[in-house]
Amino acid sequence: MAAVLRALGRALPLLADRRVLGLVLLPLLGAVLAWTVLAIAFWTPLSAGIAALATRAAAAVGAGNLDWVGTIAGNVFAFVALTLVVGAVGLAAVAVLAGPVFVRAVETRYFPSLERRRGGTIAGGAWNAATAVTIWLAAWLAALPLLLVPGFALAVPLLLGAWLNQRLFRYDALAEHASADERRAIFRAARGRLFALGLVLAPLALVPVVNLAAPLYAGLAFTCLCLDELAALRGHGPGTDERGANA
Numbered sequence: 001m002a003a004v005l006r007a008l009g010r011a012l013p014l015l016a017d018r019r020v021l022g023l024v025l026l027p028l029l030g031a032v033l034a035w036t037v038l039a040i041a042f043w044t045p046l047s048a049g050i051a052a053l054a055t056r057a058a059a060a061v062g063a064g065n066l067d068w069v070g071t072i073a074g075n076v077f078a079f080v081a082l083t084l085v086v087g088a089v090g091l092a093a094v095a096v097l098a099g100p101v102f103v104r105a106v107e108t109r110y111f112p113s114l115e116r117r118r119g120g121t122i123a124g125g126a127w128n129a130a131t132a133v134t135i136w137l138a139a140w141l142a143a144l145p146l147l148l149v150p151g152f153a154l155a156v157p158l159l160l161g162a163w164l165n166q167r168l169f170r171y172d173a174l175a176e177h178a179s180a181d182e183r184r185a186i187f188r189a190a191r192g193r194l195f196a197l198g199l200v201l202a203p204l205a206l207v208p209v210v211n212l213a214a215p216l217y218a219g220l221a222f223t224c225l226c227l228d229e230l231a232a233l234r235g236h237g238p239g240t241d242e243r244g245a246n247a
Helices: 002-014 025-060 067-097 099-110 122-148 152-174 180-189 191-206 210-233
Strands: none
Touching: 002 099, 002 191, 002 210, 025 067, 067 099, 067 122, 067 152, 067 210, 099 152, 099 210, 122 152, 152 180, 152 191, 152 210, 180 191, 180 210, 191 210
């Protein structure tokens, strides 16, 4: 847990880095645009489909005419579903497009002499993001029935959000500095720490206003953790930069 807390602490001051500040509006503008386009295309069929299912379910149990309940349920489902999809896609875009900015900011402050072995590529980052979002969507569809079970309505979003966070950011955090073998070794050895960091960050996506900066903070935190793991793998103690000094 110390490595996770160290990454969170190191990432916080980097939010004021001019390179990172230049990205502040991108998640907001991208999310608004994507949400608007998806709402125009899918809101009506989604809400109507759920409303019809709710109405039929009410009729099947003899609850009478509850069309208004179906309408509310349909609109709520459409809003939540579209928001989740837009959030995931926006997070993927930040991971791929802003990844180099996060790496530069973290490298400059904490790991200025860390050797670059360039084991990742832009295409690899894009493929990782597409795969992560696809798996996340499939997991959400499979987990939908669990949302009706008390306690799971909060646990499912947090667990799936934690998985998506670490899967999206870990590749781009190491793409420039780690070799392919080093990257795979870190993914295996630090699996628990990566998931724990994702779990700590996942609730931020649920807090209004805070969720606009959450992808930037997550990207910085995962980059701090991953480069710290890489430095340790190459023989430097955890929690130190490449010069061996506490950072």
